Amino acid sequence: SQQGEEDPQALSIQEGENATMNCSYKTSINNLQWYRQNSGRGLVHLILIRSNEREKHSGRLRVTLDTSKKSSSLLITASRAADTASYFCATSANQFYFGTGTSLTVIP
Amino acid sequence: EAQVTQNPRYLITVTGKKLTVTCSQNMNHEYMSWYRQDPGLGLRQIYYSMNVEVTDKGDVPEGYKVSRKEKRNFPLILESPSPNQTSLYFCASGRLLAGGTWPNSGANVLTFGAGSRLTVL
Numbered sequence: 001s002q003q004g005e006e007d008p009q010a011l012s013i014q015e016g017e018n019a020t021m022n023c024s025y026k027t028s029i030n031n032l033q034w035y036r037q038n039s040g041r042g043l044v045h046l047i048l049i050r051s052n053e054r055e056k057h058s059g060r061l062r063v064t065l066d067t068s069k070k071s072s073s074l075l076i077t078a079s080r081a082a083d084t085a086s087y088f089c090a091t092s093a094n095q096f097y098f099g100t101g102t103s104l105t106v107i108p
Numbered sequence: 109e110a111q112v113t114q115n116p117r118y119l120i121t122v123t124g125k126k127l128t129v130t131c132s133q134n135m136n137h138e139y140m141s142w143y144r145q146d147p148g149l150g151l152r153q154i155y156y157s158m159n160v161e162v163t164d165k166g167d168v169p170e171g172y173k174v175s176r177k178e179k180r181n182f183p184l185i186l187e188s189p190s191p192n193q194t195s196l197y198f199c200a201s202g203r204l205l206a207g208g209t210w211p212n213s214g215a216n217v218l219t220f221g222a223g224s225r226l227t228v229l
Contacts (some may be wrong), residue, residue, distance in 0.1 A: 033217065042220035069139055088150070092216060095166065100150035
């Protein structure tokens, strides 16, 4: 499977702390995207990083990509209770492949 | 408002009773796709469509059918539902940028529907 795998599966932090989630994948990609899912709801796109980029920022989000290690990380700085959600990486070559997600809980 | 609309949002049915989950998008997207989400398994693609009258199997197509007769609609059909099809289903759509193939060209971001929770007894 070309599915990405997020690590850790679950993460619990205090409000204000930074949250880091990792994604590993198996095959060559064109881009990698991160999505967020609030409980039982549809996924919402957060950020896209192309295969020729190494780092990208969007507000409190920072994404890195290491194609040699086939891995990516998502950093959420200064977390808020509203960041509580599941986060998925998605890789695309010919199709989209989603990982199993990291469940983030931010404690107020 | 740009959106993907799925119906029904919740459905309880019995084994063997045909059902259709509708999906409609108002963004003129060429690409549409169905996923199912199960605990511990993430999102798995059922079928996808690159454009009208073009559909392809994803990773878990067994027991499902789709059609793409219009650009905006991509219904998911369960001809004879079984309990193992109990799941949370998501429809998604995306733009196919000019000059490229999905999802290789540019920013092929997916817009998801709110989900349809299906229970087959």
